[in-house]
Amino acid sequence: MKVSGIIFALIAIAAFALLILSGTPLNIILIAFGWWFIINGTLSAAGALIARAHPYSVITAFSVAWLTSLNPMMAAGWFAGLVEARKRNPTTADFKNMMDIETTQDMMGNNLFRVILVAALANLGSVLGTFLGAYVMIQVAGIDPREVISAGLAGIGL
DSSP states (O other), rough: HHHHHHHHHHHHHHHHHHHHTTTTTHHHHHHHHHHHHHHHHHHHHHHHHHHHHOOHHHHHHHHHHHTTTTTTTTOHHHHHHHHHHHOOOOHHHHHHGGGOOOOOOHHHHHHHHHHHHHHHHHHHHHHHHHHHHHHHHHHTTTTOOHHHHHHOOOOOOO
8 A cells, every 4th residue: 555655646746747847837837736726625625514524624624635635545534534533522422322323413413423524525525626626727727638748758858
């Protein structure tokens, strides 16, 4: 797992290096990054909001989604869930009461369930943000991945 995470991170770094070496103007790169950051963060934070997360959990989901979507070994929901667990502090009673939950109101009143829901929905938002963000980056910023890769490889002599 560590090796695949390192390989994926190296691929992401190589993609950014190829983007720079392709001669793509810096303002286009910054626009693409801005779209990536906003879309990933907004959708991850929206997932946390749907779970009625603590505001700090929502801010955390928004802040880390752009980075965690580039690394399969990390997830925005994990970070948001950790913050949620810190703010809502699940107890052993919450764990024991999970089997007795019958209504949505009971679920939302259980801190352990809330932490799990925040983590799951923030992750789901980040996954959606990854695909939508990549599409928007390509369309709005006018970046053609084939041209970037070929120009980047030509820039390093391959």
